[in-house]
Amino acid sequence: MGLFNFYKSKGEKSVAPLPEPESKPYEGDLNKTKILAGLIKTPFEKRDDFWKDAFLGNVNDASFACGNPQVIEGPDGFPYFHLEIPKPNQPFQCYVIKHMVTDFLLQKGLGIVINAGIGNPDWVFSYGDILNFHLRNEFYSESVSWDLPKHEVIQEKEKILIGQPSEMLLPLETRLVMRGFLQTFGIHNAKLLLMNRSRPEGNLQELVFNLTPDKFQSEDHYESIMRSIGWFLPRHYSYVSMHETSFKADFLPL
Template sequence: MDLEVNKPLVDLVNIPIGSRDWEWEKSFFQALVNGNVNVMMAEPQTGPDGWPYMFVETSLEATEPSLKLMQWISERGIGLALNVQKTQPDFVFSYGMIWSYRETAQFIVNPGETVTNEIEFQKGESIYAQNPSEQYLPKYARAILRKFLEDQGIKEPKFLLVSQDLKQFDLCFSLESLGNPPKEEHTGIAEALSWFLPTHYSIVLVSEKAFSKSFFLV
């Protein structure tokens, strides 16, 4: 195996965190998918944020192809944390970022956009609403999201993909199916759901009463 393939990745993670920018990030993503890593522990570990991650480290001698590992964790609802042995990991990939790369060859789309948990419609305004397609949410990722919600005691979670212009979409989760949590919990719930989805997806918690169209089971 040509271990020189690992040098670009090793060089990039040796750049101080304070000197990294979006250009560094693009180069880092490319070097990661082209290179290898070492798996630090055989089983996923719980990160400080409470989510499961495979802990990996960079090395010129690393032999585990990054793409092969990411394919494996994309089927299991696991994120990826790089060089956690450092004071600050070099990068942490949520599960949503992992499957986003598998489907689109991009970890991050439109960087800088944020998750929202509110949506407003004008009276009489026409909207587009449907069951999220497999292109938008692949079956394996949908099943993992559903299992997470079921593990929280939500037996029939429901959602609806909504757009006002067919350009920007909101993934609307039914408040009723989530047990009508109090409003002060909505942001935390949306942030938890966002870990399972690409970073540019907009997540909204809404009442089914606001729509004439039926919601779909996650």
């Protein structure tokens, strides 16, 4: 989770509202909503791992109200669907995260922010967190801590396997969202492959993009775009960039 003030640095900057996605009203678990309402009363400095586990254990099934505006831009520049704990004894249109994921979040390229009022929101899910929930039914997955160099180098005798990521790793909706994001920066020929490498820590699976510093205005611009790509991917994914000439026949359009 990233904690940051959605309104302090950006103001109430909104994205165009979404059409109503659901064919029938959502039905969430109001008991879990009550649990969340109690949890968010805990001061931020006292929200330990037990608090986080309780929050994540209830958040996907709970009933939420929608904020106004529906979609806001975070200080990181990415769009977030704004959910709020509904006010007691007031009618509201119900939104349930586990249904929203496949209804429109994946397709529209949205994260989620919960209670983005004055000060820190109660929780922030990136698009990659949402994708991980779609693929694994959990927002965050454990991962091996890889000691990777900043610039990847394939050793001469290193054993690697090259292919393309499956739908279970990178669904079509996510590819299209990432492609659209890169195109806004003038990157129209992004390509991708999946590389499996055998390392002492285990088998390393990496998404490899054909994005290299020579294709950008500066090294800083390149590094900024590469960091931004991480917002679209589950946090345990590893991704790198390599010159297309390294595996020219294996790179395919994103």
